[in-house]
Amino acid sequence: MKRLETVPALLAVTFLSLALFSGCGGPKPASEAGDGAVPSGLTEYMPEAAPEQGDWLLLRLPTEMPHLNPLTSTDYYSGKVLDYIFDGMLIRNPVTLEMEPWVAESYEVSEDHLVYTFHLRKDVVFSDGAPLTAQDVKFTFDRLKDPAVDAPHLRNYIADITSVEVVDDYTVRFTCDKPYYLHAVVIGGMYIIPKHIYGVGDFNNHPNNRAPVGSGLYVLESWATGREVVLSRNTRFWGAAEKGLPHFDKIKFIAITDDNAAFQVLARGDMDAMRLLPEDWVRRANTPKFTERFNRFTTGRPAFNYIGWNTRKPQFSDRETRRALAMLMNRNQIITEIYQGLAMPVVAGFMPGTPENNGSLVPISFDPAGAAALLGQAGWLDSNGDGTLDRDGTEFRFDAFITNQNPVAEKILTLYKEELARAGIELVIRPMEWASLLDRVDKRDFDVILMAWMMTPDPDPYQIWHSSQAEKGSNYVGFVNEEADRLVEAARVSFDRNERIRLYHRFQEILYGEQPYLFMMAPKELMAVDKRIQGIRGHLFGMEEREWFAPRALQRYGG
Secondary structure, X not given: OOOEEXXXXXXXXXXXXXXXXXXXXXXXXXXXXXXXXXOXXXXXXXXXXXXXXXXXXXXXXXXXXXXXXXXXXXXXXXXXXXXXXXXXXXXXXXXXXXXXXXXXXEEEEOOOOOEEEEEEOOOXXXXXXXXXXXXXXXXXXXXXXXXXXXXXXXXXXXXXXXXXXXXXXXXXXXXXOOOOOOHHHHHHHOOOOOHHHHOOXXXXXXXXXXXXXXXXXXXXXXXXXXXXXXXXXXXXXXXXHHHOXXXXXXXXXXXXXXXXXXXXXXXXXXXXXXXXXHHHHHOHHHOHHHHHHEEEEEEOOOEEEEEEEOOOOHHHOOHHHHHHHHHOOOHHHHHHHHOOOOEEEOOOOOOOOOOOOOOOOOOOOOOHHHHHHHHHHOOOEOOOOOOOXXXXXXXXXEEEEEEOOOHHHXXXXXXXXXXXXXXXXXEEXXXXXXHHHXXXXXOOOOOEEEEEEEOOOOOOOHHHHOHHHOOOOOOOOOOOOXXXXXXXXXXXXXXXXXXXXXXXXXXXXXHHHHOOEEEOEEEOEEEEEEOOOEOEEEEOOEEOHHHOXXXXXXXXXXX
């Protein structure tokens, strides 16, 4: 499953996992240093030190999530908190990327890939003490399949599940009407919610959306809107002795929307870790005083940002216009001047460097002359000589919506706006609150959005690109293409990765030709973490904060 992000995209994988360590290690240089004068960072710090328990971890919350419900929340920020509160039956190992037993101690798959049977542990309880049973698993998926529940972004992943059967209190069986290569990942990774709590009342507006109850490492201790979200150790966590988790007594997410203010809080030591803007990476975070206290990490990041055209709007309904708009973005300038060289262009939404990414496609070059010619072919002319292109009596103007806490997005659009103006196109930048932006996106009430997607180890473009998701789902831009539908449907039922790669490569050729997104870039992860925090590793799909800990000698908070 994919979650929306603001830009610059923050990093997470939908299914997080853990690792246990022994021995000691030390800092190592990044394998991928910055370009030219851009200083490099670490990829790990004391990764094999023996974890110790205690202390608090203080992190930043750049924007407020609308609510906390594992089934209806769609944004990255809620997902980041929910990851600590809820459990799935399986969990992804961040090193191997394989799904491993978690709440389920084992599972079986029929030879035809249509029946999945999960055997649950008998010692798992929710944080209120109620046991987690097969009834809770069935309830979770029944709610997901209920069309009245606001979960279309997840429902597309379980569309093939025809029944969820409680075999006994700790055995649950899923039957599907067609194979899907991600069924085990989707079923096993779905967070399980307690029936006795969420089974009463209006699910979409449930009071526990502000007070979630799960079986995970932490419980929600408090949520002061606009100030902080505090998680405290779940004293009933089933795996505390076996897994040695959680390491921290509390995790505090400090709500600071302004990047400059957040950096100041970090620099004075009132926060332990924060993602950095590229310009801060090369300037304010590169001073001896800062680096004396903080380690800095430069790692890959499985996320890309994009400009999404609402193809239902007349000005974005033809691919010639969309391609011309792509030719008016100077990506090299943005990468150099805004990202300080710490980003790479993306072509069609797959993670660069992976086999699924079609490497034969090259980013569309900045070409104002070519764009002008293409716009002319599409019927855009300055017929009244006012300097703005028009077609069918309508001038080429549009609004681009971004979050109001995102200076990088605003800088990107400001550069882009200048190029568009030179081409006779007017762009108006419309910053707004994150929750309001999500609401507009859900309602398809926008011309253009600048956002980002996380990429997962098992790419499935269905959620974002299948035509069935255009009216209510994550295909916000309204992309409809019969061949693309056939390709992503065929990939879903193929258990041969090479076959899926072939299908995805053709699928990306279609996206490349149609340009429903202006695919921009995949920025690198730039993190600053207080040196008291150890056990840090840069995995292929991101850093895993569950591995982090503070040695007792360096702990600051708590008893």
